Amino acid sequence: MTEHFKHPQRYPIHPGEKGTVYGGVWTRCDTAPANYFNIHTRGYYCRECAAGINWNPKEPLVCVPVKAGLDRDEMV
Numbered sequence: 001m002t003e004h005f006k007h008p009q010r011y012p013i014h015p016g017e018k019g020t021v022y023g024g025v026w027t028r029c030d031t032a033p034a035n036y037f038n039i040h041t042r043g044y045y046c047r048e049c050a051a052g053i054n055w056n057p058k059e060p061l062v063c064v065p066v067k068a069g070l071d072r073d074e075m076v
Contacts, residue, residue: 036063037070 028049036050037043040062045053050063 035066037066038063 029046031046031048034044034046036045036047038045045063053063054061
């Protein structure tokens with residue numbers, strides 16, 4: 001099993017592993033793969049939800065695509 005990290009300040013705090021595993025299931029819509037990382041909530045999101053969060057093209061991305069699970073230092 002691949003080790004994964006939950007950022008200690010991750011929000012929202014959901015039970016289990018949802019939103020904490022790269023390529024896993026995102027919390028809100030139960031969609032996989034969750035391969036976008038939200039730099040504010042420090043959780044993984046699916047593509048559809050990430051697109052909704054990143055709706056404003058004039059603002060910097062909040063959910064960024066990632067190609068692998070992040071460690072604690074990369075989540076900062």
